[in-house]
Amino acid sequence: MKQLEPHHDYVGRFYDQIDAAVRLEAEDPIEYAITLRYLQRYISDNVTVADVGGCGGQYSELLARRGCRLHLADVSQRLLDAAFARLHAVGPGSQIESQRRASISARPGCW
Numbered sequence: 532m533k534q535l536e537p538h539h540d541y542v543g544r545f546y547d548q549i550d551a552a553v554r555l556e557a558e559d560p561i562e563y564a565i566t567l568r569y570l571q572r573y574i575s576d577n578v579t580v581a582d583v584g585g586c587g588g589q590y591s592e593l594l595a596r597r598g599c600r601l602h603l604a605d606v607s608q609r610l611l612d613a614a615f616a617r618l619h620a621v622g623p624g625s626q627i628e629s630q631r632r633a634s635i636s637a638r639p640g641c642w
Contacts, residue, residue: 535606539634543606551610555589567593574599579628583635588614595623603630 535543555563570593574580577598582591584605591601595618605611611630618624 535632535634539606539636542634543608543632546605546607547609551586551607553587555586563589566590570594582614585614586610588617592617592621592623595626596621599626600628601626602628604633604635606632606634608632 534540567590570590574594574597577600579600579602580591580594581602581604582588582594585591585603586605587610588603591603591614595601601618603611603614605614611632615624615627615630618627
């Protein structure tokens with residue numbers, strides 16, 4: 532697998548060192564609740580979703596419970612591992628189609 536660009540790797544290592552996996556629920560419950568509401572309203576059941584920068588899998592959990600197939604991408608391996616563990620702990624882990632440490636902005640044609 533191709534290595535991340537140095538600045539993407541730096542960001543990934545930063546997020547590997549902090550407890551970002553629980554930030555949404557613990558520190559930003561209003562943001563979390565509003566985003567959940569929008570996901571429920573605008574993402575259909577049983578579709579394929581790319582969760583890019585998905586933190587600890589909080590939003591992926593909702594989508595997986597609704598039958599969505601998930602492709603997880605994040606610059607932080609720790610957050611990918613947390614999302615994987617969260618989804619398998621609550622049951623919908625089988626909805627993960629792929630998981631990759633990557634930066635979407637590093638893809639040709641992005642942004």
